[in-house]
Amino acid sequence: MPSSRWNAQGNVYLVVVDDELTPERVRGLVGDADGIVEVLASCERSVDVAIWNVDGSPAEMSGNGTRIAAAWLAERTGAREVTVRVGPREVRARMLEGSLVEQDLGEVRVGEPEEVAGVRLVPVDVGNPHAVVAGDPADLPRLGPLLEKHERFPQRTNVQVARVVEPGVVEARVWERGVGETASSGSSAVAVVAALAASPATVRFPGGDLHVRMEDGHAYLTGPAVRADAG
Numbered sequence: 391m392p393s394s395r396w397n398a399q400g401n402v403y404l405v406v407v408d409d410e411l412t413p414e415r416v417r418g419l420v421g422d423a424d425g426i427v428e429v430l431a432s433c434e435r436s437v438d439v440a441i442w443n444v445d446g447s448p449a450e451m452s453g454n455g456t457r458i459a460a461a462w463l464a465e466r467t468g469a470r471e472v473t474v475r476v477g478p479r480e481v482r483a484r485m486l487e488g489s490l491v492e493q494d495l496g497e498v499r500v501g502e503p504e505e506v507a508g509v510r511l512v513p514v515d516v517g518n519p520h521a522v523v524a525g526d527p528a529d530l531p532r533l534g535p536l537l538e539k540h541e542r543f544p545q546r547t548n549v550q551v552a553r554v555v556e557p558g559v560v561e562a563r564v565w566e567r568g569v570g571e572t573a574s575s576g577s578s579a580v581a582v583v584a585a586l587a588a589s590p591a592t593v594r595f596p597g598g599d600l601h602v603r604m605e606d607g608h609a610y611l612t613g614p615a616v617r618a619d620a621g
């Protein structure tokens with residue numbers, strides 16, 4: 391079972407090839423990583439993946455996970471532009487200088503503001519569900535578990551607490567569904583920029599900065615993906 395460990399701005403995933411993962415197998419393999427990117431099929435310029443959370447639940451989408459998959463494929467084949475498929479969603483990625491990768495994550499849908507458990511939030515669909523709360527990121531440890539499993543979200547949701555600190559700069563923390571708080575999240579960066587209408591913006595997570603711009607309803611995300619070690 392070839393595998394490697396990758397870091398995307400503090401979000402760590404294992405890339406696992408040639409294995410038929412199950413929730414139980416994921417929980418046994420993941421260790422201290424934030425999840426697993428399972429390679430289902432690949433060729434020179436495209437790769438099909440499944441993304442798993444640490445609790446063994448599937449994730450429909452991951453900005454950092456798909457960026458890692460793109461960098462993994464580029465390392466193997468030398469391709470500078472690749473497509474990552476996660477279920478029905480396609481992410482187009484372009485290798486930039488150093489470890490940076492720019493991704494077109496596709497269409498983003500922003501819902502109307504609503505109140506859940508006394509908390510005002512904006513639901514956002516980035517191929518996976520998000521609940522964005524405008525406020526002090528220090529409130530995340532309280533709001534994350536409260537909203538993740540609320541009945542309003544029968545499939546659970548990712549939660550972000552974010553605020554614009556200056557034009558073009560957003561400070562945020564993220565509570566990932568099935569994981570808990572993580573150092574960063576690519577799809578969460580997109581969600582907060584879309585919900586706060588802050589495009590283009592640098593999103594500052596505890597793990598580092600990610601860059602988001604919105605064009606014609608599509609989200610473009612730029613950040614690093616670095617191979618940490620091999621197993």
